[in-house]
Amino acid sequence: MHPSLPRLRGKLEVDTELGTFLGDTRIRLLEAIAKHGSISQAAKAVPLSYKAAWDAIDAMNNLAEHPLVTRVTGGRHGGGSTLTPYGEKVVALYRALESEYQAALDRLAANMHSSEHGDFAQFRQLLKRMSMRSSARNQFAGTVCALREGDVDYEVRLRLDADNELVAVITRESAENFQLHMGQELYALVKSSSILLLTDNKVKTTARNQLWGEISRIVDGPVNAEVTLVMPGGKSLCAVVTHDSLERLGLEVGGKVCAVFKASAVILCTYQ
Incomplete structure (x- = not known):
């Protein structure tokens, strides 16, 4: 590219109708997990907060066809996280697309002097991605x-x-x-506040949705606690319960729990 011409730089994002699925930050998080084998270490390397890293992993695993990250919860012998073969392919594909994307921008910048401003504006408009965003956890x-x-x-x-x-x-x-x-x-x-948690599989309920999983994370607070459970297959659910409920049910990381919520x-x- 000619040194006197401006260089266009873009950030490649893979969007779903619910928002950004993959972007530079999440890809760097995946690469850091592959390098360190630890979500906490990967979060520091990006950098991201520990909670933000977990939330990003949950979102990617939920929206992907197959899980990108496998996790072993902490305990006496510690825990770890690794990329699945599918996750490794996703990272490699993203980096390859990113390289092609930047090459295309370089070619565009090189030809800007012979292009009409209207053409360039239309191209910029074409690159914009519209996506739906939701506050649902x-x-x-x-x-x-x-x-x-x-x-x-x-x-x-x-x-x-x-x-x-x-x-x-x-x-x-x-x-x-x-x-x-x-x-x-x-x-x-599904809003996290709409989910009830049960630990007794003998309890009868009229709620149509009853999804069992293993608690992977608990973020406790003075009034409420955020409980994340991982279901078979790697997808996760987050529920917000009171601190009293947390203690009464004896919820802890590694325990089995059922997420219950109405079809409505x-x-x-x-x-x-």
């Missing part, structure tokens, strides 16, 4: 595996992975707007 991608039509509403069952399904109830109007059909990809949002608490999203 739990975000999942799944495919419709069952539909049941009622007089007023629709019951929609989503397959999250080989081990887990999620049930939502939406209005007939929403179902018609979504043009629901089997195999359709949808996104499910699930918000479904799609894209055009």
Whole structure:
């Protein structure tokens, strides 16, 4: 590239309809995990807060087809984290795309002197990615595996992975707007405050969604605590419970727990 010409630099981001799935910070976090074998060490290297690193890993594992990171919770002998083979491929693909992306920007900058300003403005507009953002702590991608039509509403069952399904109830109007059909990809949002936790598998409840997992993290506070559980297959759920509930249920890292929430608490999203 000619030294007198301005250089365009861009940040490559891989977006979903729920926001950024992969970007430079998350890729550097994955690379640091591969190097250090520890989330805490990787977070310091990026740098990120320990909680932000965990949240990023949970989000990537939930939205990816396969988990990118496998974790062993801490304990007497400590814990560790490693990239899965799928995670390693994702990092390599991102870096390859990033290199091609920068090369394309360099070629564009080299030709700017012969391009009309309008063309360049249109190109910049083309690069903008519109994405939906949500404050819901739990975000999942799944495919419709069952539909049941009622007089007023629709019951929609989503397959999250080989081990887990999620049930939502939406209005007939929403179902018609979504043009629901089997195999359709949808996104499910569940607020952490809508989730109840149970430890006794004999307890009966009318809630349609009952997802068991192992507690991977607890962030305790004076009033509430944030409890994250990892389900079979690597996807995670976060629930906010009171400090009293935390103590009464005897919740601790490594313990088994069931996340319970109503089908009406699930918000479904799609894209055009």
